[in-house]
Amino acid sequence: MSTISVPVSVPSPAEDCEQLRKAFQGWGTNEGLIISILAHRSAAQRRQIRDTYAQAYGEDLLKALDKELTRDFEKAVLLWILDPPERDAVLANEALKKWSPGNRALIEIAVTRTADEMLAVRRAYQGRFKRSLEEDVAAHTNGDFRKLLVPLVSSYRYEGPEVNASLAKSEAKILHEKNKEKAYGHEEIIRILTTRSKAQLLATFNDYNNEFGHPINKDLKSDPKDDFLFALRAIIRCIICPERYLEKVMRLAINKMGTDECALTRVVTTRAEVNMKHIKEIYYNRNSVRLDHALKKDTTGDYEDFLLALIGQDA
Amino acid sequence: MAVPLAAEGCEALTTAFSGLGGLGVDEKALLSALGKWRHQPEKRAQLRKSFSGFFTADGGFERCDIEFARFKDIMVLWAMHPWERDARWAHHVLQKVHPFDIIVEIACTRSSEELLGARKAYHALFHHSLEEDVAFCVKENYSNLLVGLVSAYRYEGSWINKEMAKSDAETLGSEIKGAGVSKLVENEKVIRILTTRSKPHLRVTFKYYKEMYGKSIEEDLGDELCLRETVQCLDSPPKYFSKVIDDSLKDGADKNTKDALTRVIVSRADVDTKDIKAEYHEHYGAQLEDVIAKKTLGNYRDALLSLVGQ
Numbered sequence: 001m002s003t004i005s006v007p008v009s010v011p012s013p014a015e016d017c018e019q020l021r022k023a024f025q026g027w028g029t030n031e032g033l034i035i036s037i038l039a040h041r042s043a044a045q046r047r048q049i050r051d052t053y054a055q056a057y058g059e060d061l062l063k064a065l066d067k068e069l070t071r072d073f074e075k076a077v078l079l080w081i082l083d084p085p086e087r088d089a090v091l092a093n094e095a096l097k098k099w100s101p102g103n104r105a106l107i108e109i110a111v112t113r114t115a116d117e118m119l120a121v122r123r124a125y126q127g128r129f130k131r132s133l134e135e136d137v138a139a140h141t142n143g144d145f146r147k148l149l150v151p152l153v154s155s156y157r158y159e160g161p162e163v164n165a166s167l168a169k170s171e172a173k174i175l176h177e178k179n180k181e182k183a184y185g186h187e188e189i190i191r192i193l194t195t196r197s198k199a200q201l202l203a204t205f206n207d208y209n210n211e212f213g214h215p216i217n218k219d220l221k222s223d224p225k226d227d228f229l230f231a232l233r234a235i236i237r238c239i240i241c242p243e244r245y246l247e248k249v250m251r252l253a254i255n256k257m258g259t260d261e262c263a264l265t266r267v268v269t270t271r272a273e274v275n276m277k278h279i280k281e282i283y284y285n286r287n288s289v290r291l292d293h294a295l296k297k298d299t300t301g302d303y304e305d306f307l308l309a310l311i312g313q314d315a
Numbered sequence: 316m317a318v319p320l321a322a323e324g325c326e327a328l329t330t331a332f333s334g335l336g337g338l339g340v341d342e343k344a345l346l347s348a349l350g351k352w353r354h355q356p357e358k359r360a361q362l363r364k365s366f367s368g369f370f371t372a373d374g375g376f377e378r379c380d381i382e383f384a385r386f387k388d389i390m391v392l393w394a395m396h397p398w399e400r401d402a403r404w405a406h407h408v409l410q411k412v413h414p415f416d417i418i419v420e421i422a423c424t425r426s427s428e429e430l431l432g433a434r435k436a437y438h439a440l441f442h443h444s445l446e447e448d449v450a451f452c453v454k455e456n457y458s459n460l461l462v463g464l465v466s467a468y469r470y471e472g473s474w475i476n477k478e479m480a481k482s483d484a485e486t487l488g489s490e491i492k493g494a495g496v497s498k499l500v501e502n503e504k505v506i507r508i509l510t511t512r513s514k515p516h517l518r519v520t521f522k523y524y525k526e527m528y529g530k531s532i533e534e535d536l537g538d539e540l541c542l543r544e545t546v547q548c549l550d551s552p553p554k555y556f557s558k559v560i561d562d563s564l565k566d567g568a569d570k571n572t573k574d575a576l577t578r579v580i581v582s583r584a585d586v587d588t589k590d591i592k593a594e595y596h597e598h599y600g601a602q603l604e605d606v607i608a609k610k611t612l613g614n615y616r617d618a619l620l621s622l623v624g625q
Binding site: 126 | 443462474
């Protein structure tokens, strides 16, 4: 569920634009005002504000914000203003430009979005970067990772609930076999994980557990340093329960020496209107501390205020 | 008296089916050949014995079924939504052996949005994703290529990075030259380029290839049929389709080859029939309408001509 709170009587886009313009004027910037407006508008409202601002002042709101804001706060606000598909496209492009085997942002996006959402991301990617997403993934990755990631971003999974029980059984067996042979990059593993519907995969993973006595991820832990295994486990966890996976991403981002603002910004801006409430609950159950408290301790200034507003906890 | 009658009637029937190797049935000729033998069952009995077009040796009559069905098929397919059409063709073909040509054709000659639509229709009709079924049903060495081709959502703009196109041409060249024993159709680099790049980019890449290596990439692909067809479909659908049509109109063509005539004419009617006719004229020196009028029969012919005509 969303953690964004929009005021009951929301100002018109024109009024919002006026306020934002005031926030930019003069020396310095009124970040608090910016947060109080933008963090409390839905995607549709933000789009209207962006259009109205361009009409009224002849400038893209994003450019204006780019001039006024800095660093992590700026990045978070700019991402927040974008439409979800464009946001994901920008994040995917970013992840690719500095891709390394340990980078799992692409997997996170490709697997936690629905099939239609991912399609919209691919369209937005083309519109913005004049290339297809799969083209860039193929060009920036190599070896087994490329074999895994290109189909992962290209798949258009069936979204229905139908499950073929005997297929789940036979594919659980195939997965188990390949795991035993340590043939983790095998075509069959990639085929199953990147093309089957999520419902079918859940049935397959359940079958794996029932048949072999432990979850499939246990068999993918043979080498803790192997990034490819990590990637496979991430895909599986995103399919089984995306919110639990995202909680872990946030937890690791917060607990890291310094903080992984990149990951924090990504998860918060992309999930605030989707399932951040659920992620917060999982966070509290897992860590016995509220997410907003953890963020208060770990982040500062306007960036902190913005994140808190997005997760439904204003200062 | 009986022998000449049967021979003459048999000839008329054979003509109505165009020697049983034809495309479609001349319904009017059939009527006039058979219809006149009312109250003359013994004449019909003789026709039945000498004409093998309707009944097979064991009494079945599927042989003529196929030819009679051509008109029905073309009408039903024409009425169908293009996405559903493509989804049904793909699904049907995945159940048979060697499905690659129709899958490649659909994946490479449709626009990105049309291919997407076909994938959506596939979901709705068959409760699986197209790529899921291709990956599962195609066990041959071209499986990865096909999965890549049907999953593509290519950039459709005309913007091309010339340096990248040159580099792709070089990569293709070195992989083709160095192929040796291993099959090119499983080559990752080749698959990557053919399944992810935009079509304008690929056309420029193929041009650079010819400049660099003196031969067209098709020629250099030799007997890698699947790859050759992929390249042909990506490079110039009208040229590819004009060849498919020509093959279907040849004498002695098998059922799949003949069925392609309906498939191509129907699927391209709203797209590039004009270009296909131009290519056909250039390569085979005849007007497509004339050849269709000569080689096909009956209502089927009329249907084809109405889809191909001005």
